Amino acid sequence: MNDALEVTLRSVGVLAAFLVLPLLVGQAEHKVMAHMQGRLGPMYAGGFHGWAQLVADGVKFVQKEDITPTAADRRVFRFAPAVALVPSLVALAVIPLTPSVVAADVPASALFVLAVTAVGILGTLMAGWASANKYSLLGAMRAAAQLLSYELPLVLAVASVCLAAGSLSLGGIAAAWSPWWLLWQAPGAVVFLIAAVAELQRPPFDMPVADAEIVFGAYTEYTGLRFAFFLLSEYAGIVVMALLFSVLYLGGWQGPFADQLGWVWTVLKGLVIALLIIWMRVAWPRLREDQLQHLAWLVLVPLALAQLALTGVWVVVAA
């Protein structure tokens, strides 16, 4: 009985974070992007500077008709948004805000997070294939190619951190973190950040949803709530990747008054990274498909391997 209550409470906590943080990031994107472009962004919804814009968007999405194309593979088409959305939720459950504030303390949580987020690709691929639309298919193929290419540098960068900490657990990594890592793991951090943005298919890596070329990629045929789920999964992905970066490279809860304010530090660092991801979207143009692959295989993978070698040598020498 007690166990059941605890599981429920933890699940509700994760679900609340999952529903609040992506909206926070989305609203920040609305306003920050607008002001970076000399605009005001949403100003009406909710009264004060359009704070409820995303709530209003959600209400609008719920009201819209849920269309399934006649030629679509119905069950796969309707199931795809869930496949894209749930991995972010599961990943959020194992990311520690402090050593104690974590919904599910998994031993090899770094590995678990990587494995789970990789499942999200399947949702995009399913959506693109089941839509029976050439743009959707093109988008899905681009997404698959991009996500497979960037999965490798992402995993290598995380491997380097795990090696440095001597732990596969996110909590263990953050506990072993020291400010010296900011320099030592810097190349890996850059690789992780770039690969994370590419995994999220965010600009400048939004070739799979390039609206000028293939409408909206794999999500072209989606409407209403299912479309909103894809959008939500993108923003939930930003939250997951930003929190992951904060735990892996910025020491998570480490900071002044870490005992009381540990979770604030983790979230704060994560929000700064999320802002950085938004900033990249505003400032940079979209990469071409060949440039994408070029960057992944000829720049990021060698850089991640070099970081791994550096970390390995240092760990052996220092030990």
Add this chain to the structure above:
Amino acid sequence: MSEPTRRPDGRQKSGGAIPGLLKGLATTAKTLGRPSHTAEYPDAPPHLPPRSRGVIALTEENCTSCMLCARECPDWCIYIDSHKETIPSPTPGGRERQRNVLDRFAIDFSLCMYCGICIEVCPFDALHWSPEFEYSELDIRDLLHEKGRLGQWMATVPPPAALDPGSAEAGEIAAANKPARVPRAAAAPATSRPAAASRVARERPARPEAPGNIPPDSVSTEPLPTAQNPPTTGSPGTKSEEGEA
């Protein structure tokens, strides 16, 4: 084969990309710090130049139903209906005169392309640009505005620009400042006076009657006023015409 040629290109690009990427970040960050350019229109009125071409206003009194505007309109969006009224001669045996009376003046703003040709061609200054622009409707048919509505917009028309220093006086002012003309009606026989007086006053408001110095015999002579006021007279709106004359 193509790899060695491509590689230096790629390196040059990636070497040249970093400053550009940093510049992009710097530009967006700077813009973030500056106030935005957005004008919150419905909440804050826009700052329009005073001569904005918002809507076409009509001074009904100046219109002589000459149809010039309607005929020049490129998309035929001006509708004018008028009829002729016969004015009996003020004196027995005199010639009757006719004048146009405007029944309907309407502009269909769903067709209007705001070229302003009607305003340019109007010889009587009956049409004016008004900066008013908030007259959208939910139904396109409601954009056909009649003379009543067009007249309401006259209040928003800005006054004409001041004349250049040293330029000739405006026609209306010159006419108003002219020494009063000798009224012929001054010594008219009392019987014909009441009927004529009101008409004369309406015809020539800028020239008030002043009792005085005119040979009493010339009172009832018709030719003089006719020569100066051609048959289109009749409304006080002929001010500008008189000014030009």
